[in-house]
Amino acid sequence: MKRYGKEIAIGFLTVLFVFLLYIGVPAIPLVSAALMAAAVAFLAKSRGGIAVGSVGKKPASRAPSYLSFDDIGGQDHPKRELMEALEFMVKREEIQKLGIRPLKGILLTGPPGTGKTLLAKAAAHHTNSAFVSASGSEFVEMYVGVGAGRIRDLFKEARSKAVKQKRNSAIVFIDEIDGIGGKRDGGQQREYDQTLNQLLTEMDGIQGDESIRILLIGATNRKELLDPALLRPGRFDRHIQVDMPDKTGREHILRLHGRNKPLDPEVSLAKVAEETFGFSGAQLESVMNEAAIYAMRDTSDHVDQTHLTQAIDKVMMGERMDRETTKEERERVANHELGHAIMAEHVRPGSVAQVSLTPRGQALGYVRHHPRQDSYLYTKETLEHQIMIALGGCVAEELIYGGRSTGSRGDFEQATNIVKTMIESGMSGLGIIHPQALTQEEWSRENNAILNELIERTREILGANKEKFEQLLDILLQEETLSGDQLRACLSHSMPRSEAS
Numbered sequence: 001m002k003r004y005g006k007e008i009a010i011g012f013l014t015v016l017f018v019f020l021l022y023i024g025v026p027a028i029p030l031v032s033a034a035l036m037a038a039a040v041a042f043l044a045k046s047r048g049g050i051a052v053g054s055v056g057k058k059p060a061s062r063a064p065s066y067l068s069f070d071d072i073g074g075q076d077h078p079k080r081e082l083m084e085a086l087e088f089m090v091k092r093e094e095i096q097k098l099g100i101r102p103l104k105g106i107l108l109t110g111p112p113g114t115g116k117t118l119l120a121k122a123a124a125h126h127t128n129s130a131f132v133s134a135s136g137s138e139f140v141e142m143y144v145g146v147g148a149g150r151i152r153d154l155f156k157e158a159r160s161k162a163v164k165q166k167r168n169s170a171i172v173f174i175d176e177i178d179g180i181g182g183k184r185d186g187g188q189q190r191e192y193d194q195t196l197n198q199l200l201t202e203m204d205g206i207q208g209d210e211s212i213r214i215l216l217i218g219a220t221n222r223k224e225l226l227d228p229a230l231l232r233p234g235r236f237d238r239h240i241q242v243d244m245p246d247k248t249g250r251e252h253i254l255r256l257h258g259r260n261k262p263l264d265p266e267v268s269l270a271k272v273a274e275e276t277f278g279f280s281g282a283q284l285e286s287v288m289n290e291a292a293i294y295a296m297r298d299t300s301d302h303v304d305q306t307h308l309t310q311a312i313d314k315v316m317m318g319e320r321m322d323r324e325t326t327k328e329e330r331e332r333v334a335n336h337e338l339g340h341a342i343m344a345e346h347v348r349p350g351s352v353a354q355v356s357l358t359p360r361g362q363a364l365g366y367v368r369h370h371p372r373q374d375s376y377l378y379t380k381e382t383l384e385h386q387i388m389i390a391l392g393g394c395v396a397e398e399l400i401y402g403g404r405s406t407g408s409r410g411d412f413e414q415a416t417n418i419v420k421t422m423i424e425s426g427m428s429g430l431g432i433i434h435p436q437a438l439t440q441e442e443w444s445r446e447n448n449a450i451l452n453e454l455i456e457r458t459r460e461i462l463g464a465n466k467e468k469f470e471q472l473l474d475i476l477l478q479e480e481t482l483s484g485d486q487l488r489a490c491l492s493h494s495m496p497r498s499e500a501s
């Protein structure tokens with residue numbers, strides 16, 4: 001009915017327009033023409049939801065204002081667990097009849113950028129709940145009492161938003177909840193206590209029979225820091241682990257973020273997934289975005305595989321820098337990187353993809369390894385090999401220049417992290433231990449023992465290959481990059497110098 005009304009209105013205006021023209025009133029046609037235009041605009045708008053200004057243009061594909069579980073890549077396990085837990089909210093009456101205590105809190109734990117916030121938003125959509133959120137980091141510097149007030153307001157806001165949106169439930173999401181519910185010791189203790197107490201009070205106040213059901217979802221990447229009071233039954237009842245995506249998950253995430261981009265038909269996202277071992281969802285989103293930026297720089301209207309490869313490097317290593325380096329610096333960096341690369345080929349033949357002297361981000365050079373298989377278990381041998389690859393840079397500098405430089409800081413950090421894993425996994429001389437039972441001194445003694453032995457082994461291997469450094473250095477300095485195949489060709493047989501270039 002309504003729609004016909006508009007058609008009739010237009011018809012009427014048209015007749016009026018022609019009539020006015022016919023009787024020859026000169027000023028009026030202008031007015032009626034304007035009226036006509038307005039009517040047409042109104043009609044177009046009411047039909048397609050598109051304003052006249054954009055008729056003819058391709059309507060921008062607008063993202064829906066909600067986020068569903070289908071918009072989250074990978075993470076099948078956390079998604080399933082979360083949906084199961086949410087049944088408690090959906091099937092309220094059954095739960096009440098059976099006298100089951102209402103689910104009050106779900107804790108999502110896992111590394112940054114893995115989609116915890118997305119999961120919380122999808123949970124709100126799935127249960128048709130209002131959604132409010134805050135971050136624990138907001139609370140850290142607050143004056144006494146302010147934090148507690150903010151928590152109270154947050155829950156109040158959740159209830160009133162649900163009423164306004166005519167929903168009968170609300171989800172309160174607190175990211176970095178360790179900022180509020182951190183263990184009660186150290187510094188700003190009084191404020192922590194008040195804020196945390198308020199949060200506990202709010203949680204305890206959640207009833208199963210309220211007209212607006214509240215669910216608290218917390219996220220943290222440091223669960224061990226949380227106050228045990230938060231983890232007691234009746235508070236955060238469910239803990240869901242959200243991990244880094246595996247290869248299939250990575251491909252799924254890449255596909256989701258590629259939906260709004262013109263990808264070249266030849267693009268293989270499976271390959272990108274393979275090469276992005278260890279990337280979080282947030283980093284994968286970044287890869288897709290950066291690839292599109294590279295396509296724009298190339299004035300290409302498609303994102304192709306080389307754009308994606310460039311984007312992986314950028315997200316992994318940072319933007320390519322035009323840094324002025326001296327000849328001596330470049331040589332040292334080249335030898336350092338060759339140390340990593342030769343060591344890598346020694347312990348994992350075929351693993352080096354490329355050695356590069358292009359400064360990126362903080363690094364003056366880098367070695368790109370072929371993607372590894374996703375693996376979740378590491379043997380002592382693999383961990384030792386990883387440490388030796390990390391130490392290869394500094395050992396090479398020692399062999400060639402007789403000393404280290406500051407360029408190995410990151411390598412040492414990586415090496416000591418792996419040593420920590422080894423000690424904690426009972427692979428050290430200390431046997432199976434509880435890590436917290438070790439004193440600082442015992443830690444560093446064991447750490448040094450392991451590292452010194454591995455430095456020695458690295459030195460032996462690289463020392464035996466010393467002449468290869470000279471041969472490879474020339475190519476690397478000249479070409480700025482050295483492919484894995486070039487490296488392997490040189491290592492497998494003693495290449496005369498002339499063949500190297």
Ligand SMILES: Nc1ncnc2c1ncn2[C@@H]1O[C@H](COP(=O)(O)OP(=O)(O)OP(=O)(O)O)[C@@H](O)[C@H]1O
Pocket residue numbers: 071072073074075111112113114115116117118119175219221253256280281282283285
């Ligand atoms: N599984 C995923 N599927 C699709 N996109 C993802 C996924 N994980 C992360 N992202 C992308 O990364 C961004 C950040 O993710 P999100 O904020 O959910 O991570 P988080 O785990 O909450 O991280 P933090 O702990 O840093 O808050 C998202 O907006 C999205 O673009």
Ligand SMILES: [Zn+2]
Pocket residue numbers: 336340393394407408411
């Ligand atoms: Zn290094």
